[in-house]
Amino acid sequence: MTGQEEFILQTRGLTMRFGGVTAVDGVDFQLKPGELRCLLGPNGAGKSTFFKCLTGQLRPSQGEIRFEGRPITGWNTHDIVRQGVGIKTQVPNVFDDVTAFENVWLAAKRRHRSSEAGDVAEHHLKKCGILHLADVRVGIMSHGQRQLVELAMVLAGEPRLILLDEPAAGATGQERERLAEIVLAAKQDAAIIVVEHDMAFIRKIANYVTVFNRGAVFREAMLDDILADKEVQEIYLGKKSHAAA
Incomplete structure (x- = not known):
């Protein structure tokens, strides 16, 4: 691949305004195939709006x-997912009235025949460490368990790009380890x-990170360099950088 196609995801001048407030301000961003990137920043920095x-x-x-x-600017979520993007939002998007297996089976069925979807669902439930919850109705699960069910659903769709918004929110220490x-x-x-x-979670998974501030990309670097950056500490990490050590 050459030019733009060397990036699986790319934004140019991405801007999001709400009335007179600019939440995302001309962001240029690139992600290579196979890369894992964490987006960091203080509340109101623009990272969540960028994600949306x-x-x-x-x-x-x-x-x-x-x-x-391929340009996907302004596409709806359903069409973006159909292109091969797996999306997990902050609030688990699951079906509460059916079992974990049925949730993941429905996700697997989008890309596999019904006869194969069961095996795919079982594989991803096991991969996420929740095969023992296969027959449990999702509505009675803990928040952390529901997060894992949704992650299994995302993986069952076999996406080429995965977008995760605060996957460790509400997770216990053991669930955080599993998520990582x-x-x-x-x-x-x-x-x-x-x-x-969650800086403890970020330390477990992050390599190269992008820091947002005031709607723009403030810094991009290896995690250790970001944690040692005094300007980043001032705008975001502060004492948290030491507490997470």
């Missing part, structure tokens, strides 16, 4: 988003973007 533009939850005011060289293992394993088959506040 990528996932079709918001239509950008201007700029361009390209997936595998799953995300790192998923990197073998897909590029991944993770928006996250």
Whole structure:
């Protein structure tokens, strides 16, 4: 691949305005195939709004988003998913009235015949460490368990790009460990973007990170360099950088 196509995801001048407020301000961003990138920044930095533009939850005011060289700016979430993008939002998007197996089976059925979807669902439930919950109705599960069910659903769709918004939110220490293992394993088959506040989780998965501030990309560097950057500490990490050590 050459030019734009060397990036699985690319934005140019991406901007999102709400009235007179510019939440995302001319962001240029590139992600290579197979890369895992964490997006960091203080509350109001623009990273979540940027994520919502990528996932079709918001239509950008201007700029361009390209997936595998193809423009997807302003597409709705359903059409973006159909192109091969797996999306996990902050609030688990699951069917509460059916079992974990049925949730993941429905996701697998989008790309596999019904006769194969069961095996695919079982594989991803096992991969996410929740095969023992296969016959449990999702509505009675803990928040962390529901997060894992949705992650299994995302993986069952066999996406080439995975977008995760605060996957570790509400997770216990053990669930966080499992999530980190799953995300790192998923990197073998897909590029991944993770928006996250949990520094303990970030330390387990992050390599190269992008820091947002005031709607723009403030810094991009290796995680260790970001943690040692005094300007980044001032705008975001502060004492958290030491507490997470």
